[in-house]
Amino acid sequence: MPSRSHLDKFGRKKKKKWTDEAMERALIEVKSGRCTVRQAAKEFGVPKSSLGDRVSGRVAPGSRSGPAQLIPSADEELLVEFSLYMSKHGFPLTKQQLVSFASSIYKRQHRRVAFSKLGQTWWLNFRKRQEKNITIQPADNVVRGRTVCVRKEAVDQFFHLLSTILDGHGLRDKPRQIFNCNELGFQLGRKRVSLPKSASLGYKPAPGSRDHISVLACFNAAGEDIPPFIIYSNAYPGGVCYKTQGPPSALYGWSDSGWINSDLFRKWFLKHFLVHAPKERPLLLIFDGHKSPVNLEVVESARKEDVILLCLPPQCSHILQPLDVGLFVVLKQRFASLIGEGCASDTHFAVSKKEFSGVFKSTYQIAQEEEGVQIVKDGFRKCGIYPVNHFTISETHLMPLHSISAAAGPAMSTAAPGGHMVGELTAAGPSS
Incomplete structure (x- = not known):
């Protein structure tokens, strides 16, 4: 691969010293018969050979010099x-x-x-x-790693951006049009199911021997949901019972890791979110996108459909992600109780990939009940997303910029x- 200095040196040597306007004027003079190619090249300061190529038709007028541009x-x-x-x-x-x-x-x-x-x-x-x-x-490398506190400046910037978007699009009093999506992970073992902390979009766990399943959930600030997206690791379970037993209208997919990736996020956004979302526009979709599940097609479709994509600051899920703060805690507890985890008898039943959707359907039912709807609303309120309230974030979670070592x-x-x-x-x- 050529070095930067080599490319800069090459670029200085080959730099074009004439303008397209000068070449066009020289071409007009030659074609009118008032000047020869040599005379016009000298008068307008353009290369004689380049002008001659355009006069003879070997090069079309207006063509750029150098190799063809790879992207138009x-x-x-x-x-x-x-x-x-x-x-x-x-x-x-x-x-x-x-x-x-x-x-x-x-x-x-x-x-x-x-x-x-x-x-x-x-x-x-x-x-x-x-x-x-x-x-x-x-x-800024400090945002790459896990920190106990998050930067106050990053949170302040997020709330400023959020307020600007809500005011600019008239969404401040429209909770049905403000959405949050997030991913919750489950590790399936032989005798029990352990539920790790919910993960940001695109998180890739260390490879292990147990099957992994994640669920992408999406709710608005009014407590209404987009049916969940259940993602299996490596492959779908055999048969179709996992679909018939799962939550109504749920979407299913698989990836090598069992977590969402760019292709699955595109599938979810284009064929699921836009289908089930309210018809009112615009919509605001808030999520942690720093693991890059977003691709060009998603952004193009979002702009066409008047959906505003807003990314949370890095490492802020525990204070700014409404589903993390509210509903996911209850889903973990409900799932654990259904499989007998945490009981005094310490008896658990094994949950296979085929059976998972059925157990999760019973777990997810709480989101459709009045209690679950209120929990989702409380999550948005605790995070200060809706209604917007920057002061709900405790100062104990925030780290001033001057206290961060220079790790950039x-x-x-x-x-x-x-x-x-x-x-x-x-x-x-x-x-x-």
Whole structure:
């Protein structure tokens, strides 16, 4: 792979020193017969050979110099707009994520190509072309690891963004249009079922011998649900009884880890959430997206369907995730009681992958009852999401910025004036 210094040196050597306007004027003069190719090239300061190519027709007028652009300009503008949208809604893209999204655009244009040609050279050229629109920020490594407290500045920024969105879209008094989705995991063993803490979207546990099942739940601030999405590890159970015994209208899927991934999230959003969500618009969907279950197609569909995606700050699920704070605690207790876990006799019955959906149906029933609806509403209230109340978050959970050691990684570039300090890769232009 060529080094950055090598590419910069190559770029300086090959830099175009003439403008398209000058070439167009020179071409007009030659075609009118007022100048020869040599005279026009000298007068307008353009290369004689390049002008001659356009006069003879070997190169079409208006063609860009250099190798063909891998992604058309219109699609590149879409990529910049996508980056701007993501950074404005709490999903700042890393370099790897942006190249991945660019590769998906490339493959969409070249369906027969197995691998994308986009790599380091494309990235450096993209940065140079879009230096007025994209700014690179240093990586803040402190948000990568587990911390006892979360940054006060991150929480303040989230509530500011939340208030801006609710006021800008008239959602402050519309609880049926404010949703939270989150994932709850279950490990299946031979004699018992252990229920770990609920996981953020995209979390990948360490590989183990036990079957793993997770459930993606989604509720609005009025306590109404989108039917759950049950995700099995490795493969579906045999037969169809797991579907007939499960919660009504539930969606089913599987992944290698038993957790949601980008493809499953796309399936859930496009074929389940949009189908079961209220018809009123806009809708606000709040979730932890820092494990990147979101792809370009989801964002495009969300904007088309007037659904606002809002990402929670990293490591804040225990204070800002309404389902974590409320309903999931009750679901764990209900599931444990159904399988006999925690009883004095210490007797448990084994739950297989086939039987899980039936047991979970009985567990999930509480969400449809008055008690469960109130628990969901209380979760939104305790997190300060609805009604919006920043002061519900206890100061004991917050860590001021000055108390965090300097753990940030090296900056990829200097932040441009006006850039939004929200992550590694942000858009520098105005919000669209």
